[in-house]
Amino acid sequence: xxxxxxxxxxxxxxxxxxxxxxxxxxTSLRSPTPGALYQQVYCPRGQAxxxxxxxxxxxxxxxxxxxxPVRSGRC
Numbered sequence: 001x002x003x004x005x006x007x008x009x010x011x012x013x014x015x016x017x018x019x020x021x022x023x024x025x026x027t028s029l030r031s032p033t034p035g036a037l038y039q040q041v042y043c044p045r046g047q048a049x050x051x052x053x054x055x056x057x058x059x060x061x062x063x064x065x066x067x068x069p070v071r072s073g074r075c
Contacts, residue, residue, distance in 0.1 A: 001026055004034040004042075 006023040025042050032040060 001028050002030075004037055006038055 004025040004027065008021050009018050010021050012018040023038075023042070025037060027037060027041075029037060029041070
């Protein structure tokens with residue numbers, strides 16, 4: 001296994017100090033360079049999570065459960 005670290009300092013906003021931003025990726029993949037691994041594997045995974053979050057926000061749903069069971073008619 002290997003660990004890829006991305007470290008940066010985010011600029012502070014009005015009244016807020018700058019803050020450290022670290023990202024770690026632990027992988028058993030050997031072929032990509034650390035930069036390629038971060039861009040090609042880690043970032044798309046995060047983007048997929050953002051799309052799911054956006055769909056939930058657009059549908060105004062955070063849960064998909066229903067309090068009463070609904071029969072499908074197939075039983």
